[in-house]
Amino acid sequence: MDFDLPMLFIQFVSGLSRAMVLFLMASGLTIVFGVMRVINFAHGAFYMLGAYLAFTLTNLLGPSVGFWVALLLVPTLICLLGAVVELVLLRRIYEKEHLLQILLTYSLIFVFNDAVKLVWGGEMRIVTLPEMLKGFVTFFGHRFPVYYLFIIGVGIAVAVLLWLVLKKTRFGRLIRASAEHREMVDLLGYNVGALFSMVFVMATWLGGLAGAVIAPTVRLSLGMDMEIIIECFIVVIVGGLGNIWGALLGALIAGQIYAFGILVLPQFAMAFLFALAALIILFRPYGLLGKGVQARV
């Protein structure tokens, strides 16, 4: 196989865009676990709902306006729903065993799927991009779509935003403290309940954003949440459950493994990722950036 530099570069960029798609999803997944110790299987369902809302908004307002409105409005709507879910359902089970949490979040997938079926029906839907994001740019003779560059931009913006929130705000400091020493935060008299609510709202906001951003590149259908969520779980595990920078690192690795795996052995691109996840679980059970004392008995 002959590789030239521009080709490797374009493959790198494509891996980067995939990484950002994964990061948008995985960040919400991992932060909920980090702070709340809840594995939110329904995270993908929030993403799917976000995509469908984006569909309705772009249809209603036309792609040139609707897309931007969706980008702003959808995450907000989804995080409001997230707040309701947290207050009404999740709140009741924090103290219960993990199995119940899994059952609850997993059952939410079915509830959301049926809700989507009721509102939008079972047919495939697509979201049209605004004209200005439709074209492609050429790097050294290789074409790359503007929209995927836009996705990379959104991913970077979200990463920066998360960094600012975590580093510079009291809320962020509490999140970090809670992820590391939860009981201590509790003992110091902070309202953990309110913190949890805010974290879940933030995570579902990210899920909604992912839905609105990814929707124009895929076809919407029931079960679309499952298509992406497995890879996101792998990303989260590789990076370290609960660690947001781990999710970013995991996504970057997954994206590049995929992009270059396709060049080398296209049939096994996905297998490479699974193999990596298996190795990580074997040798670093807490993931690349995950904290936790390795249990040696």
Place this chain on the structure above:
Amino acid sequence: MARQVRRVLAVGVVLVLALVLCPGSAMSEAPIKIGLIDVYSGAGAAFGKQCLNGWQMAVDEFNAKGGLKGRKIELITRDDKFKPDEGLAHARELLLKEKVDFLGGTTNSAVALAVGEFAKARKKLFMVSISRSHRITGEKGHRYIFRGCPSADLECLAGGFYASSMPFKNYYVIGEDYEYGYSIAENFWRGLTMNKKDVAKVGESWCKLGETDYTSYLTALMAKKPDAAVLAFGASGLIPFVKQAKLFGLFEKVPCFAFGLGDSIFVKVLKDDMPTGLYAGSNYLWYYPNSEANKAFVEKCKKQFDDPLPSGIGIFGGYTSGKFLTDAILKAGTVETEKVINALEGLTIQTVIGSIAMRACDHQAVTATFWGKLAKTQEYPYPVMTNIVMTPADKVMPTCEEIADLRKKAK
């Protein structure tokens, strides 16, 4: 007293007559049951539901003509959710609980193969109406399985034939990593190389089913600079692939062959995003042939199902499959499986695109395939196929001997 006796006797006679006659008449009016197993939820549902409409059309025609000596057909549907194990469970349940006379349906070829094996074991007739894998009537075929819609063989061999008339030499194959994807690619390649010797595969890649992001595949494909590309995708993967490929401007740069893209489902879903410049194929087009009969068929779909753009994969496949089965039931004059199978072998049905025969040796309908280049025209608000070439199946079908060979080898 005598009068009373007579009255009792009269009532008794009526009762006895009722007992004797009723079960008989009830039997002849009990509906013939066809159990349809197909995907009615999730991404594939668009086809499953339309295919059901096609079946319904054929069954309505059968029932309107009085059925089989008064016995009407009733369709019973089950959602396989695109999963072989679900499909198989439903097949069992339909047979044991619902006591259906025939089985039909399936979009996912893996479900078709699973239910096919079950039908073989239980000696029940199974009419496949959407699934395209050539294995279904190829090496995995048997006495109890029929297909009333085209197979990927016919469609993609025809596509390969069509491509062989063009000057492209270096091909790139990209497809979905499942039964149907490989089936499309394999047959396209056979059809192409049968007629044109100086072609080469410069690369291929297989994306996982349900992939959401094809960018890395697309950059890799375009970097190879092939003369042409074969897109071996099922419909639910073809839509996001085509959407993302359009963002790359792939179709202006690399001529692509996409079987199935001529189907109305894509116009319905993609709307303004429907691409142009690709070569597409379909087993039925709502705008070609532009005959009165075809227009009447379209009008009927519009009225009965509120569907002005009938799909070849969906409605037309369901209709031809239903028509084959109902015509065979009439011809056999019974619902006995073995007799209906004998009636089906070699049966010819009349459709709006001409007559279609059911080949006796492999139980595959001998359908035609339309190929052409997608372009915007004056007459339609969406891109349609232009310079349409129709390939009758007999030109590209594997022969009965080849099928027999395949089946022998598979054993």
